[in-house]
Amino acid sequence: MESAESQIAEWRAYVATAPGLNGHDVDELEDHLRHQIADLNAVGLTADEAFLVAVKRMGELDSLSREFAREHSGRLWKQLILRDEDEPARKSSDWFETLVFAVAAAVVVQIARLAAHFPEEEPTWLARNSSMFVLPFLAGYFARRRQLDARRLLLTAAPFVLAALMVNLYPYREDSATDVLVALHLPVVLWFAVAYPYMGGTVGSHERRMDFVRFTGEWFIYYVLIALGGAVLTALTALILEPTGIDVEWLPEWVLPSGAAGAVIVAAWLVEWKQRVVENMAPVLTMLFTPLFAVMLAGAAVVYAVTGLGGAFDRELLSVFDALLLVVLALVLYGMSARDPSTSPDWMDRIQLVAVVSALVLDVMVLGAMIARIGELGFTPNRTAALGLNLVLLVNLAGAAWLAARFLTRRSRLHRLERWQTTYLPVFALWACSVVLMLPPLFAFT
Amino acid sequence: MRIDKDLVAASATPLVLAILAEGESYGYAILKRVRALSGGELEWTDGMLYPLLHRLRRHGYVTTDWRTPPEGRRRQYYMLTDEGRRALADQQRQWVTVTRALNDVWPGSGGPLTALGEA
Numbered sequence: 001m002e003s004a005e006s007q008i009a010e011w012r013a014y015v016a017t018a019p020g021l022n023g024h025d026v027d028e029l030e031d032h033l034r035h036q037i038a039d040l041n042a043v044g045l046t047a048d049e050a051f052l053v054a055v056k057r058m059g060e061l062d063s064l065s066r067e068f069a070r071e072h073s074g075r076l077w078k079q080l081i082l083r084d085e086d087e088p089a090r091k092s093s094d095w096f097e098t099l100v101f102a103v104a105a106a107v108v109v110q111i112a113r114l115a116a117h118f119p120e121e122e123p124t125w126l127a128r129n130s131s132m133f134v135l136p137f138l139a140g141y142f143a144r145r146r147q148l149d150a151r152r153l154l155l156t157a158a159p160f161v162l163a164a165l166m167v168n169l170y171p172y173r174e175d176s177a178t179d180v181l182v183a184l185h186l187p188v189v190l191w192f193a194v195a196y197p198y199m200g201g202t203v204g205s206h207e208r209r210m211d212f213v214r215f216t217g218e219w220f221i222y223y224v225l226i227a228l229g230g231a232v233l234t235a236l237t238a239l240i241l242e243p244t245g246i247d248v249e250w251l252p253e254w255v256l257p258s259g260a261a262g263a264v265i266v267a268a269w270l271v272e273w274k275q276r277v278v279e280n281m282a283p284v285l286t287m288l289f290t291p292l293f294a295v296m297l298a299g300a301a302v303v304y305a306v307t308g309l310g311g312a313f314d315r316e317l318l319s320v321f322d323a324l325l326l327v328v329l330a331l332v333l334y335g336m337s338a339r340d341p342s343t344s345p346d347w348m349d350r351i352q353l354v355a356v357v358s359a360l361v362l363d364v365m366v367l368g369a370m371i372a373r374i375g376e377l378g379f380t381p382n383r384t385a386a387l388g389l390n391l392v393l394l395v396n397l398a399g400a401a402w403l404a405a406r407f408l409t410r411r412s413r414l415h416r417l418e419r420w421q422t423t424y425l426p427v428f429a430l431w432a433c434s435v436v437l438m439l440p441p442l443f444a445f446t
Numbered sequence: 447m448r449i450d451k452d453l454v455a456a457s458a459t460p461l462v463l464a465i466l467a468e469g470e471s472y473g474y475a476i477l478k479r480v481r482a483l484s485g486g487e488l489e490w491t492d493g494m495l496y497p498l499l500h501r502l503r504r505h506g507y508v509t510t511d512w513r514t515p516p517e518g519r520r521r522q523y524y525m526l527t528d529e530g531r532r533a534l535a536d537q538q539r540q541w542v543t544v545t546r547a548l549n550d551v552w553p554g555s556g557g558p559l560t561a562l563g564e565a
Contacts, residue, residue, distance in 0.1 A: 024512075024522070028473060028496055031521045035474035036492070059491035067497040071504070413506050 004047045008033065011055060018061050020069030033058060094273075097144065102265040105137040106258035113257050124179050128167055131187035134261045135194055136160045141265055142197035145272070152201040159193040163436065170440050177381040178440040185385075185435040191216070192429035209422040210337050215271055217334035221281065222267035230259050286335040287348065293331060294351045297324075297358035304365055318386060321366045325393050328359040332400060333421055336414075345408045353404045360397045366390055381443045385435050392431050396424050449487055457488070458498055460537040466508060466526040467534055473499065473522070499524055507533050 008030065016026050033054050040050035058064070112133050116126040143156050167186060172179040198215065199208040234255055238248045332352055339348075367390050374383050399420050406412035465471060465479050477495055480488055502508045507530030514520040526534070 025496060027520070028522050029493060031472075031519055032474045032477075032492060032496075034519070039478075057492045059493040064491075064493040064497075067494055068500075071497040071500050415504055415506060 004037070004051060007051050008037075011051075015061060018065035018068075020065045025068060029058065095269075098141070098265060098269040101137045101141040102262040105134045105265055106262040108137075109133045109257045109261040110254070113253070119253060124172065124176075124183075125168065127183040128179060128186065129164075130183070131190050132160070132164055132167070134264050135187070135190040138264055138268055139190075139194045139197050141268065142194065146197060146200040148197060148201060152197070155201070156193075156197045159196075160190065163189060163193075166437055170445060172440065172445045176440075176446050178443055178445060181381055181385050181439060182436050185432045188432040189429065189436050192425075192432070206419060206422040209425055210418060213333050213422075213425075214337040215268075217330070217337065218271045219267050221285065222270045223263060226263045226267055227260070230255075230263065234259075283335075283338045286331060286338060290331050290335055290348065290355060291351050293328060294355035294358065297328065297355055297362065301358040301361040304362065318366060318370065321362060322386060322389055322393075325359055325363055325366075325390075325397075328355055329393065329396065332356060336418060336421060339414070345410070349404065349408055353401065353408060356397055356401045356404060360394070360401055363390055363394050363397060367394060381439055381446065384443075385439060388431055388435070392427060396421075396427070399424070449489070454488055454490065457541075458490070459502070460534065460541060461488075462495075462498060462502065463507065463526065463530055463534040463537065466524055467531065470523050470525040472524065476524070502530065505533070506530070 011033065012026060012030050015021065015029060016023070021029075036054035036057060037047075037050045040053055041047065045053065109130075112126060112129070116123050118126055139156055139160065143153055148156065163186065167182060170182075195209075195212045196203055198212055199205065202208050234251065238251055241248050332355065335348070335352060367387070370383065370387050370390060374387065377383075400417065403412060403417040403420050407414055407417055461480055461483070462476060465476050465483075471479070473495055476499075477490065477492060480490060499508065503510055503524075506527060508524045509527055511523050511525070512520055513523055
């Protein structure tokens with residue numbers, strides 16, 4: 001019996017190393033194995049024979065692990081392990097491909113900068129198009145990685161071409177507000193356009209949409225890390241060169257735009273290939289910041305509810321609030337994408353609900369102030385864009401709060417909440433699109 | 447007789463749902479029931495049952511609960527939900543349609559429909 005136990009323990013340790021399986025899964029499989037062994041013992045097999053037959057019946061660990069990963073794509077990115085089955089192994093030229101795209105983006109940004117004589121001059125077309133110089137390369141990078149066919153390549157390129165035409169053919173007036181709005185919203189539109197090649201064209205799949213949310217969060221973390229490292233490096237280079245008398249004035253304007261552009265691609269590559277690192281870091285970060293934001297939001301909601309709005313809601317504050325609400329949404333979305341959907345509600349879900357409800361209260365107050373302002377002074381491009389964004393956020397937060405409350409009281413499942421968010425993603429994309437395409441003509445390009 | 451791999455995979459969901467419709471159960475017991483029902487003809491790789499069960503849970507067809515029975519180890523029990531019942535009814539309709547079609551082109555076989563209790 002002693003040896004049977006140690007055999008099972010060894011098997012357990014071996015199974016636990018498989019990607020895609022967590023502790024509960026291994027417990028469940030072990031229970032199964034023990035039952036099977038007991039039954040085989042009962043029909044007269046020896047302990048050794050019973051163990052061997054039971055393990056054999058359990059199936060090969062490789063295919064089992066793949067099957068688990070297919071089901072729990074959130075635990076581990078399925079494309080990582082599914083790849084060894086379906087696709088030939090990645091060549092070592094992988095980093096080279098990344099480098100080509102990164103350098104291309106960096107060079108294009110530099111050409112645009114020189115053409116615009118930035119920073120001496122600041123033509124509006126530069127700000128408006130800045131995302132246009134970089135994100136097509138990211139889309140191209142994913143199109144190549146996912147080996148899209150011709151039809152999907154066309155569908156990948158279409159939004160970029162369309163956006164480039166619209167953004168540059170519109171006759172914006174001098175000091176136009178819609179121009180600035182387009183500069184702010186175009187990156188969002190193009191980021192959603194990157195989602196298409198990222199998902200390999202399967203934009204209807206909710207699982208793949210969640211993967212894209214996860215990718216976005218992790219890409220952001222890597223990007224911030226690269227930016228921090230880059231800033232330290234640039235600052236040190238400038239300091240080191242200073243005593244030699246070499247003029248380092250030119251350094252930032254060459255290094256910053258190109259570095260920022262190249263880092264977009266490199267961060268995407270890191271997300272794809274150094275998955276495990278971020279997988280450990282991201283849940284920790286959300287766990288750290290969700291409670292802090294929840295406290296801050298709840299405090300703000302209470303303070304504003306007590307003191308009332310008054311004249312406090314001026315334009316700057318409104319945009320601060322919008323940014324805040326977006327951060328909350330990002331935290332909630334990302335926290336959800338990093339969560340193990342099979343566990344029951346815990347304290348983190350409660351804290352998240354507090355954050356969402358507080359954000360909802362704030363959003364309602366912001367909306368009230370905004371509608372009052374519009375009633376008083378009429379529509380402007382800025383007010384329209386802010387009003388639309390707040391309405392879009394309001395519906396999303398209300399739905400999320402309702403479903404989260406039902407999940408916490410165990411009347412609904414987390415799956416519903418996830419579905420709500422992944423179903424809602426196109427609404428954000430559509431809103432950003434309409435700001436870029438429809439708002440400028442509506443307000444006569446002012 | 448060896449049943450084709452695709453057919454085994456396709457029948458797995460309705461089989462598991464139907465077994466859980468008889469009452470809550472856990473992994474090993476479900477698998478034993480499958481073997482008994484098919485007279486050992488349906489060969490499953492044991493481990494594959496669990497990803498399937500987890501998928502049913504994600505779709506909300508079953509709920510789960512970790513419990514420790516008086517005599518045994520802690521294990522996960524699976525229970526059919528109302529949504530699961532609806533999914534089972536839907537599956538049944540599909541299978542009845544398929545078997546009816548097969549019955550019609552296989553005259554005299556008398557088989558699958560009676561097996562589903564729909565003759």
